[in-house]
Amino acid sequence: MNILDLPTKIHDESRQGEAYAPVAQETALFSKKFYIESYGCQMNFSDSEIVAAILHQEGFGATKQFEEASLILLNTCSIREKAEQTIRKRLTEFRKTKEKKPELLIGILGCMAERLKAKLLEEEKLVDIVVGPDAYRSLPALIAEAETGQKAVNVLLSREETYADIAPIRLDSNGVTAFVSIMRGCNNMCSFCVVPFTRGRERSRNADSIVAEVEDLFRRGYREVTLLGQNVDSYHWLNEADNTSVNFAQLLEKVALVNPLLRVRFSTSHPKDITDDVLYIMAKYKNICQYIHLPIQSGNSRILQLMNRTYSREWYLAKVDRIKEIMPDCSISTDIITGFCTETEAEHQDTLSAMEYAQYDYAYMFFYSERPGTLAAKRFTDNVPEAVKKRRLQEIINLQNELSKKSYMNDVGKSFEVLIEGESKKDNLYWKGRNPQNKMLVFPKKQFNYKPGDYVNVLVHDATQATLLGEIIPA
Incomplete structure (x- = not known):
């Protein structure tokens, strides 16, 4: 999503940061075909692989050509208004295909599904199926319902669902790197964020199932896994069989021990939850990559308080110092929101100075856009003019370009x-x-x-x- 008011990452040659990616696999053995596009974060790409596994069991094979499909699915992102506009435009294009092919079913998955279900189904009549992030197991029944001409919906959130027993179909895979979901949902009520409302509360996946999935990936030739969660550092699984528990540092070590030839990454970390234990485990094992995505969002303590980030500027920068103390070569990237409600010019300058201090290698950068249903939408007025937001964002991008260039040039000769x-x-x-x-x-x-x-x-x-x-x- 590399456009002005969406997350912008200073990076290339990588799937991360793309607006969407269609996925496909060999379909010769399948009588029915589905086409899926994934938008937004890595969790959505991972969820699409779970959906593919569920559809595979129902006799569906994936295709890269949506014209061949009897089922088109969009795994959606609701984090930015522009993302929703992009997805709505895409649905309109697919609806034209359905006019020529009435039996075609169109569905949306993920974060937009829960938030805009009524509008997309009834008012705009763009979709036949709406499925929330915790309801993918119900897809076969929803497809059958939609085939009768009924609108099929399941957006119920769950306190237990982790899809731990489903082996994802690695679609559009390079055969080398893979995502492994370790938890779902989020308990952090950041005032700007819709995730707690669209993905529900945190629940951690069985640690044994995670290790088993990683072991299987290594046997199949994969050499890098990225452990995924909205906030991986708050991972905590209780084994009721023996009343023992596994935290994120312990899980990270278990995965690292699968094989020294397997690289391990993770995303995303909340600054308040990443512990010294995690940092020491990273430093201990060579195959745990020395890279942390550590969102700051703002460099000003008052704005951070309004965002409900639960840390101050000083606390965050001290965490950066601690990371560098334990792992001097660790790379740090971040997320930044500019133009949040009531942000002043001086507070914007605090963000720029925090970037200078942290010396980020790259960043996802975007300006604030109000999301309906969030705490910020209920409590604050979005009163920073869009022209000011865009100018501040461009200043942040320009600075990050300089920091990235400096960081990468420092590696010349190494x-x-x-x-x-x-x-x-x-x-x-x-x-x-x-x-x-x-x-x-x-x-x-x-x-x-x-x-x-x-x-x-x-x-x-x-x-x-x-x-x-x-x-x-x-x-």
Whole structure:
């Protein structure tokens, strides 16, 4: 979602940050086909893989051509107004296809489903099926209901659902990296955020099932997993069989011990919950990547209080210091919202100075847009003019461009262990892969007989603000 008022990430050659991605798999064995587009965060991409597994059991195979499908699904994001506009436009396009193909079913999944179910079903008549994030198991029954001409809806939230027993279908996968969901929902009532209302309360997945999924991925050739949650650091699973519990630091260690050749990443961390225990586990195991996504949202304590972030500017920057103390080479990225309700120019400058202090490697940056139903929409007036928001956002982007360029140029002359993820998007004579700090490297294949999933050492000789350029160092 790299447009002005949506999250903007200073990074390329990566699936992260795309507005959407269609997914597909071999369909020869399936009589019915579905097409799915995923918008927004990594959790949505992970959820689409769960949905694919459920549909697979019902005889559906995925296709990359929506014209071939009898079922079209959009896994939606409701975090920004622009995202909803984009999805609504896409639904309108698919509705034109349905006019020529009446048997086609169109459905929305995810965060928009709960919030706009009535409008999309009845007023705009854009969809036949509406399914919330906790109701994917009901998809087969909803499809059957919709096939009779009825509107099919299930947006009930759950306090137990984690989909722990469903093995995701790795759609559109490079066969090297995979997402593993470890928890669902969020207990942090940030005033700007709709997630607690669309995804429900936190519940952590069985730790044994997580480790088993990771072990299976490694056996199948995957060499990197990203543990996903709205706030992974608050992961806490109670094993009722023996009354023992597993926190995030312990889970991270269990996953790291699956195999030293398996890289481990995680996202996202809430600053108030990431502990020294997590940092020490990261420092202890070489295969846990030294990279933390640590959203700041604002660099001003008053605005942070209005956002209900439960930390101050000083507390956050002290956490950055602690990370660097334990892991001097750790890369940090962030989320930033500018133009929040009543934000002054001086408070905007506090965000810029906090960025300078933290020296982020890259960031997701966007200006505030009010989301109906949130605490901010109920309590505050969205009173910063849009022109001011856009100007402040551009200043934040400009600064982050400078910080990213500086960070990447500082790596010139260094060598890194890189996991090859596949061919560069721009040139199939080059490989691409990330180092432990989550920076993308591009380097020529030359005569070396490597393949995706292999580790190579790469010497960096040049950099942009988004990519390191290098050469393989022969073993």
